[in-house]
Amino acid sequence: MSFLFGGRSNKTFKPKKNIPEGTHQYDLMKHAAVTLGSGNLRQAVMLPEGEDLNEWVAVNTVDFFNQINMLYGTITEFCTEESCPVMSAGPKYEYHWADGQTVKKPIKCSAPKYIDYLMSWVQDQLDDENLFPSKIGVPFPKNFLSIAKTILKRLFRVYAHIYHQHFKEVVQLSEEAHLNTSFKHFIYFVQEFNLIERRELAPLQELIDKLTSKDR
Amino acid sequence: LRPEGRLKNYSPQAFKFYMEQHVENVLKACKERVTRRFQLEREMNKVGLSEDAQQQMRRMLNQKESNYIRLRRAKMRRDMFETI
Ligand SMILES: [Zn+2]
Numbered sequence: 001m002s003f004l005f006g007g008r009s010n011k012t013f014k015p016k017k018n019i020p021e022g023t024h025q026y027d028l029m030k031h032a033a034v035t036l037g038s039g040n041l042r043q044a045v046m047l048p049e050g051e052d053l054n055e056w057v058a059v060n061t062v063d064f065f066n067q068i069n070m071l072y073g074t075i076t077e078f079c080t081e082e083s084c085p086v087m088s089a090g091p092k093y094e095y096h097w098a099d100g101q102t103v104k105k106p107i108k109c110s111a112p113k114y115i116d117y118l119m120s121w122v123q124d125q126l127d128d129e130n131l132f133p134s135k136i137g138v139p140f141p142k143n144f145l146s147i148a149k150t151i152l153k154r155l156f157r158v159y160a161h162i163y164h165q166h167f168k169e170v171v172q173l174s175e176e177a178h179l180n181t182s183f184k185h186f187i188y189f190v191q192e193f194n195l196i197e198r199r200e201l202a203p204l205q206e207l208i209d210k211l212t213s214k215d216r
Numbered sequence: 217l218r219p220e221g222r223l224k225n226y227s228p229q230a231f232k233f234y235m236e237q238h239v240e241n242v243l244k245a246c247k248e249r250v251t252r253r254f255q256l257e258r259e260m261n262k263v264g265l266s267e268d269a270q271q272q273m274r275r276m277l278n279q280k281e282s283n284y285i286r287l288r289r290a291k292m293r294r295d296m297f298e299t300i
Contacts, residue, residue: 036236039243048249050278051285059289063238066292070234073226112223120222134290136283173228178235185242 035211036181045189053193054140057148058132060189065122065151067182068158071175072115075162078169084111089160089203111161118154125151145195152186152195159183160203184211249281 047056072079086108087095096106097117109117126132131147133140141147162170162179170176187208190196201208256277260270 036239039239041239041242044242044246048246048281049253050274050281052282055282055285059285062289062292067235067238069223070226070231073224074228074231076223076225116223123222132289134286136286175228175232178232181239182235185239 034177034180035184036177041181041185042188045185045192047193054144054148057145057193057195058140061148061151062126062132064155064182064186064189065119065126067186068155069119071162071179071182072119072158074173074175075166075169076112078166079112079115079161081110081112084161084165087111087114087157087161088165089157090164093160093203095157111165115158115161118158122151122155149195152190153197153200156186156190156196156200156204159186163204163207180211183207187212252277252281 045060047053087097087110089095094108095114096108097114098104098106099117099121103117125147129135129138131141131144159179159182163183167176170179183204187201191212256273260273265273
């Protein structure tokens with residue numbers, strides 16, 4: 001089944017060259033320090049002793065999906081065909097949708113449409129008993145980790161879009177600490193198990209460095 | 217205008233409450249799991265089990281923990297999709 005999820009091509013991810021950073025980067029950095037609580041999330045993402053890695057990645061992936069689903073649900077009124085005619089993460093990164101299954105040729109679409117495709121696609125994966133078994137004793141498929149990597153890589157793009165295009169609204173709704181905490185937890189998790197390639201994280205690299213610098 | 221889709225609106229309050237609870241639960245679950253493991257080791261020391269029996273007990277606890285997070289995932293999924 002790896003042909004559905006794997007693939008070395010990276011046509012859905014288009015870095016644009018030579019475009020200067022926007023000034024909104026500053027605001028991101030100013031607010032990046034605000035997070036919830038003081039507990040050790042870095043320790044909480046680590047594989048518990050004796051736990052199966054697939055099981056651990058599965059439960060956390062569902063957790064992050066739920067968080068991102070709710071988070072995006074708070075800003076849907078600001079993320080429209082008009083405000084976000086393309087799915088982007090700042091001026092340098094633009095995403096085109098393809099799932100490798102029903103949509104093979106990447107399509108350029110608005111952010112709300114892209115995110116709707118993306119979240120529906122993830123939901124379908126999580127719902128698939130062959131990929132995410134929910135009954136005790138049923139094993140994960142052999143390629144489970146590569147499926148999870150694809151899901152997490154795509155979920156990251158929703159964070160990237162929200163941080164770059166909707167951070168102002170997030171601050172207006174006073175949910176920046178909640179977003180930062182969710183994202184920090186997500187980053188700790190993908191770093192711990194090497195689940196997303198560094199070049200995919202580039203749109204938020206500066207923020208990632210800042211969020212994770214204090215407790216490295 | 218938004219395209220018709222499966223995405224749902226959430227109030228910021230709902231998201232914030234969820235996140236606050238969630239982070240607390242994640243940290244608590246992590247701590248409690250370590251504690252259970254500790255407790256098992258202590259109990260086993262007290263009764264002086266053989267090395268084989270100890271391994272067996274550890275495997276049983278691991279399996280129980282693993283089953284627990286699987287059921288939690290299944291439950292989370294159901295809760296999430298029932299409301300959509
Ligand atoms: Zn948008």
